[in-house]
Amino acid sequence: MQPAGGEMGTGDKENHSSEPCRGILKTPLKQAATSHLVLTEIQPDCQPLTTPPKPKEILPADPWTPTSNLKMLISAASPEIRSREQRRELSNNANMVLHMKHCLQEHLSGDEYEKTQPSRKEKSLGLLCHKFLARYPDYPSTAENNYICLDEVAEELNVERRRIYDILNVLESLHMVSRLAKNRYAWHGRHNLSKTLQALKKVGEENKYTQQIQMVKKREYEHEFDVDGERNEDMARSFGLNENSEISFVELPGMEFRAASVNSRKDKSLRVMSQKFVMLFLVSTPQIVSLEVAAKILIGEDQLEDLDKSKFKTKIRRLYDIANVLSSLELIKKVHVTEERGRKPAFKWTGPEVLPSVQGTKLETTSTTCPPPISEPIPSKQQCSKNLFPSRGKQNFTRHSSLIKLVKSIENDRRKIQSAPTSPVKISAGTHQDFAAFPSEMAQLPAITEHKLEEQSKKAEEMKMNLSGSALECGLSLPKTVSEPEPPCTAAAAQQPALTQPLIACLPSHSSVSPVILPHTPSGVSYTIYLHPSQAHTVTTYSPSFMLQPLPGANVTGIKSINSKVLNKITTEEGDNQIATDDVTKTLTTTERPTIKSETASQQCLKRSQTLQESHLIKRYRKDEENLGTSLGDSTKDERLPSNSSQMTHEMDSFLEERQNKTETLDQNMTFFPSGYLIPLTQCAHGNKAGFLNKEKAGTHSLQHTTYSSPIAGVIPVTASELKAVNIPAFHITPLNIMLSPTSIAAAPVLSNSCLSSSNTSSAPSPSSSVLNFTLQHVGLTPAGVQVPANPVLQHMVVPSQPENVSHSSENLQEGQPSVPKEPQEPQTVTENFFRTPGGPNSVSSPSATSDGTDRISQGTLYIPQRKLEVSED
DNA sequence: GACTCCCGCCAAAGC
DNA sequence: GCTTTGGCGGGAGTC
Numbered sequence: 001m002q003p004a005g006g007e008m009g010t011g012d013k014e015n016h017s018s019e020p021c022r023g024i025l026k027t028p029l030k031q032a033a034t035s036h037l038v039l040t041e042i043q044p045d046c047q048p049l050t051t052p053p054k055p056k057e058i059l060p061a062d063p064w065t066p067t068s069n070l071k072m073l074i075s076a077a078s079p080e081i082r083s084r085e086q087r088r089e090l091s092n093n094a095n096m097v098l099h100m101k102h103c104l105q106e107h108l109s110g111d112e113y114e115k116t117q118p119s120r121k122e123k124s125l126g127l128l129c130h131k132f133l134a135r136y137p138d139y140p141s142t143a144e145n146n147y148i149c150l151d152e153v154a155e156e157l158n159v160e161r162r163r164i165y166d167i168l169n170v171l172e173s174l175h176m177v178s179r180l181a182k183n184r185y186a187w188h189g190r191h192n193l194s195k196t197l198q199a200l201k202k203v204g205e206e207n208k209y210t211q212q213i214q215m216v217k218k219r220e221y222e223h224e225f226d227v228d229g230e231r232n233e234d235m236a237r238s239f240g241l242n243e244n245s246e247i248s249f250v251e252l253p254g255m256e257f258r259a260a261s262v263n264s265r266k267d268k269s270l271r272v273m274s275q276k277f278v279m280l281f282l283v284s285t286p287q288i289v290s291l292e293v294a295a296k297i298l299i300g301e302d303q304l305e306d307l308d309k310s311k312f313k314t315k316i317r318r319l320y321d322i323a324n325v326l327s328s329l330e331l332i333k334k335v336h337v338t339e340e341r342g343r344k345p346a347f348k349w350t351g352p353e354v355l356p357s358v359q360g361t362k363l364e365t366t367s368t369t370c371p372p373p374i375s376e377p378i379p380s381k382q383q384c385s386k387n388l389f390p391s392r393g394k395q396n397f398t399r400h401s402s403l404i405k406l407v408k409s410i411e412n413d414r415r416k417i418q419s420a421p422t423s424p425v426k427i428s429a430g431t432h433q434d435f436a437a438f439p440s441e442m443a444q445l446p447a448i449t450e451h452k453l454e455e456q457s458k459k460a461e462e463m464k465m466n467l468s469g470s471a472l473e474c475g476l477s478l479p480k481t482v483s484e485p486e487p488p489c490t491a492a493a494a495q496q497p498a499l500t501q502p503l504i505a506c507l508p509s510h511s512s513v514s515p516v517i518l519p520h521t522p523s524g525v526s527y528t529i530y531l532h533p534s535q536a537h538t539v540t541t542y543s544p545s546f547m548l549q550p551l552p553g554a555n556v557t558g559i560k561s562i563n564s565k566v567l568n569k570i571t572t573e574e575g576d577n578q579i580a581t582d583d584v585t586k587t588l589t590t591t592e593r594p595t596i597k598s599e600t601a602s603q604q605c606l607k608r609s610q611t612l613q614e615s616h617l618i619k620r621y622r623k624d625e626e627n628l629g630t631s632l633g634d635s636t637k638d639e640r641l642p643s644n645s646s647q648m649t650h651e652m653d654s655f656l657e658e659r660q661n662k663t664e665t666l667d668q669n670m671t672f673f674p675s676g677y678l679i680p681l682t683q684c685a686h687g688n689k690a691g692f693l694n695k696e697k698a699g700t701h702s703l704q705h706t707t708y709s710s711p712i713a714g715v716i717p718v719t720a721s722e723l724k725a726v727n728i729p730a731f732h733i734t735p736l737n738i739m740l741s742p743t744s745i746a747a748a749p750v751l752s753n754s755c756l757s758s759s760n761t762s763s764a765p766s767p768s769s770s771v772l773n774f775t776l777q778h779v780g781l782t783p784a785g786v787q788v789p790a791n792p793v794l795q796h797m798v799v800p801s802q803p804e805n806v807s808h809s810s811e812n813l814q815e816g817q818p819s820v821p822k823e824p825q826e827p828q829t830v831t832e833n834f835f836r837t838p839g840g841p842n843s844v845s846s847p848s849a850t851s852d853g854t855d856r857i858s859q860g861t862l863y864i865p866q867r868k869l870e871v872s873e874d
Numbered sequence: 875g876a877c878t879c880c881c882g883c884c885a886a887a888g889c
Numbered sequence: 890g891c892t893t894t895g896g897c898g899g900g901a902g903t904c
Contacts, residue, residue, distance in 0.1 A: 120902045165895055320879050
């Protein structure tokens with residue numbers, strides 16, 4: 001039933017009997033607001049004149065009368081019925097409220113009347129939005145006339161129009177409504193939501209929001225971010241931002257604004273701001289964004305020179321407005337991030353996972369197919385990201401030149417892969433097709449939910465089988481050094497149905513992403529470092545909680561936090577323990593969940609690492625073959641070749657045959673570049689969820705893993721599957737002093753998204769220069785127009801990371817091969833700031849005096865800022 | 875005292 | 890010139 005506040009809350013003068021309701025409403029409305037059902041149930045028996053609010057009094061205690069139960073069942077069965085009911089009841093309710101209001105005004109006055117005013121919370125925009133949304137079905141039929149008359153709505157909801165505009169603006173940003181004419185809007189519901197989110201994510205990626213977030217975070221940590229224009233101008237410059245890169249309103253085809261009224265105020269439009277805010281979530285991993293960061297980014301993008309405290313405060317206000325609406329839409333959820341410097345409000349994305357590369361499909365039903373085919377970017381810039389304000393000379397969205405090349409390259413790969421016997425799409429494609437076959441997606445919510453759960457279980461089982469089988473059969477048995485019990489998250493995860501993320505039928509690829517550094521093998525397998533983008537971010541901002549999960553193998557290099565001083569945690573407003581559970585359990589909506597039921601995290605890591613190692617061995621072998629034939633002139637490459645190459649060849653010949661099928665399974669989730677690195681390219685959109693799962697796993701290795709924090713809005717412990725391989729394909733040679741700015745990691749989602757489906761089981765193409773340029777440009781090492789040949793020239797990039805937080809057991813990897821400690825070079829590029837770790841004794845320091853990459857190559861040392869991760873290299 | 879965010883002024887744009 | 894939109898920031902309510 002709708003809470004009393006829902007009915008009367010917005011009315012300042014509507015009900016003289018609101019007094020009793022107040023006590024009831026003292027319960028945080030936000031909690032009540034989380035349930036549409038609660039809000040949409042209206043008091044049918046409310047008698048305006050005599051017993052106005054009575055029914056509400058019993059709401060908290062026993063909201064489910066037999067009648068309401070029946071209603072709920074009916075509503076659940078049919079959204080259409082539900083919406084009709086809602087509208088009818090709302091209409092009746094509104095009339096009733098108006099009538100009561102008049103009566104109230106007649107009978108009360110002065111203080112007495114004031115007392116009847118609803119509390120502030122009862123008038124919240126979120127609650128108002130709930131009531132607004134209750135009026136319309138999530139998925140309106142096209143046959144219906146879903147027009148919104150602003151006056152009517154304002155009157156019925158008993159709020160001033162101004163408030164309705166706030167809601168409509170945010171809904172417009174998601175294309176849930178569109179303005180038809182003055183005072184008239186069209187209601188589209190969530191039909192366009194998935195497409196919109198896809199478009200927003202894409203635009204967000206193209207505009208390097210991930211990098212911006214990281215930059216802001218870093219500045220925060222360095223206390224360099226100040227509210228003076230100069231610094232922010234620098235920041236924006238470092239972002240590569242300028243007026244031309246400013247994001248205007250993102251439209252979908254057919255959803256263009258008919259009115260040009262928005263043009264004038266576009267820069268500060270709540271619509272645009274809302275879209276940008278959503279973008280931040282979509283490009284973040286995990287998808288938690290603090291208001292502060294969001295405000296800074298939005299401000300920085302608007303008017304750098306105007307960035308002052310008042311602007312900041314205003315931005316925060318607007319973000320609260322937006323967040324309230326988004327919360328009502330259940331797209332985000334308020335959380336708190338506790339950092340060293342205090343508790344910060346933040347929001348966590350709870351909406352559907354957004355897979356940017358699925359064109360023309362509804363995420364709710366099909367886009368979760370895993371992995372999604374890399375089709376044409378959807379909607380294309382021209383199609384969906386129109387600039388509303390051409391007269392202002394603002395630039396339309398354009399695909400980054402390097403991205404275009406990258407996409408082409410990726411698509412080529414994908415074609416090859418899709419013809420492969422074990423196309424990554426296989427596993428889930430069918431399931432999602434089945435899923436897509438569901439008629440009228442939301443019309444069968446219960447069935448869909450059940451179906452999703454089943455599918456997820458199936459996929460998880462498949463994944464588990466693959467991983468287990470692969471690892472067990474490979475014959476490699478790494479001793480487990482970590483045998484911690486499964487964290488409580490497992491139970492929590494199991495409890496958590498995938499309901500909160502109905503569309504997250506995830507690709508199993510995530511599960512296969514091993515967040516470990518591959519153990520050194522006798523055959524001289526090179527190494528792989530998986531860094532989750534977010535973790536990389538965290539590291540660069542020297543988040544103390546950064547940690548890499550140590551691989552449960554004796555000779556596995558693990559990275560873990562060595563800084564336990566600060567325990568960052570995210571707490572929901574309603575309970576500090578909720579987020580962790582939510583995050584973890586949500587994570588488990590992915591196919592990984594079942595896996596952890598029977599395996600410990602360490603076991604999984606072990607198996608994965610073994611499998612990865614095998615695959616990597618193959619790849620490296622192929623790479624080495626290529627190098628032999630094509631890179632004779634490159635002495636550094638030769639050094640990478642194992643001295644006993646013939647032995648390796650033999651080894652690989654047999655190994656290839658034996659393990660081909662197994663590796664194919666793994667390859668589904670990974671893209672291998674002949675660089676010597678394994679690059680698990682996970683689905684960005686899944687990252688956060690899977691990441692949380694693995695955080696949970698990581699919890700088995702570190703107490704610090706028991707809390708969650710955002711790399712954006714906080715600090716999160718790095719755990720296994722959250723890690724992504726740091727790959728510098730262009731460098732071609734593994735053992736380099738590779739220094740990446742956080743943005744390089746941030747760029748990973750784009751890369752990984754694109755590459756996801758291009759999992760390459762066969763010979764991986766050599767990293768193209770486009771990839772290199774793309775990476776470099778995202779890293780900020782090169783301007784957008786500059787093309788850099790793909791060769792090992794750029795060997796001294798920095799891999800930003802949190803040195804002090806990166807403990808490395810590289811010794812393990814360096815069995816028999818003493819690591820040669822080398823300090824990373826002092827970055828000399830624009831990325832320099834990325835790697836300064838304020839006050840950190842382990843700040844990225846200059847590596848050995850020599851900047852000669854050759855030496856480092858031979859040493860097989862990959863530097864992650866301040867802490868070098870050494871891997872085996874014969 | 876900090877955090878939230880409602881409220882309504884008022885200017886820009888639309889009609 | 891009136892109406893509609895919506896940016897904006899004061900300041901009240903809440904924690």
